[in-house]
Each structure stands twice: as structure tokens, then as C-alpha cells.
Amino acid sequence: MALHFELVTPARLERSEEVYMVVVPGTEGEFGVLEHHAPFMTTIRDGALRIYKTDGATPEEIRIEGGFAEVSSKGLTVLAEHVVA
Structure with missing residues (x-):
């Protein structure tokens, strides 16, 4: 089982992968969002996205600033104002 995840900024598509x-x-x-999560949309605050590639894996962290998150039947899309390198 896998969740399709996309991280998008106004400048470009930062990530598109199965997690x-x-x-x-x-x-x-x-x-937290897993595959088959109920659909919804919400605003996000500055902080770290924690991405788990597999069950029990150590998460990868990506710092983001503001934006929106949408969970749909297609997966999770995070529309961040900025990704901190």
C-alpha cells in the first residue's frame, strides 16, 4: 500500500512520489495521512513535513512555510508557499 504524495511551491513541483x-x-x-484517508482540505503552518517511506522508517523532514494541504482519492498534495532548503 502506498500514498501518492506531491509537494508543490509556486515555482515548481518539488516532490512527487509514493510513500x-x-x-x-x-x-x-x-x-498524519495514510493511503485511503478521508478527503479534506486545510491550511498549514510553518513547520516540518515528516515523510515516512515505509512503515517504521525514520522520517525525512522537509521544512515548509505556509500554504494548504489537500487529501483526495488521488493522495496528498501540499501546496507550500516556500520550501526551506
């Missing part, structure tokens, strides 16, 4: 889970810094608190 196990992503933890997103939402404005109402962090939330």
Missing part, C-alpha cells in the same frame, strides 16, 4: 505516510503541520495541529 507510506506523511505528517503535516496543520494550523489546527499536526495530522
Whole structure:
């Protein structure tokens, strides 16, 4: 099982890959998204996306600043204002 994950900024598509889970810094608190998550859209705050490639893996962290997250039947799309290198 895999979740399709995309990280997009106004400048470009930063990531497009299949992962196990992503933890997103939402404005109402962090939330995790697995495959088949219920659809919704929310704003995100500055913080770190934690990307788990497989179950039990050490997460990769990507710092982002602001934006939106959308969970749909196609997967998770994070529309970040900025990705901190």
C-alpha cells in the first residue's frame, strides 16, 4: 500500500512520489495521512513535513512555510508557499 504524495511551491513541483505516510503541520495541529484517508482540505503552518517511506522508517523532514494541504482519492498534495532548503 502506498500514498501518492506531491509537494508543490509556486515555482515548481518539488516532490512527487509514493510513500507510506506523511505528517503535516496543520494550523489546527499536526495530522498524519495514510493511503485511503478521508478527503479534506486545510491550511498549514510553518513547520516540518515528516515523510515516512515505509512503515517504521525514520522520517525525512522537509521544512515548509505556509500554504494548504489537500487529501483526495488521488493522495496528498501540499501546496507550500516556500520550501526551506
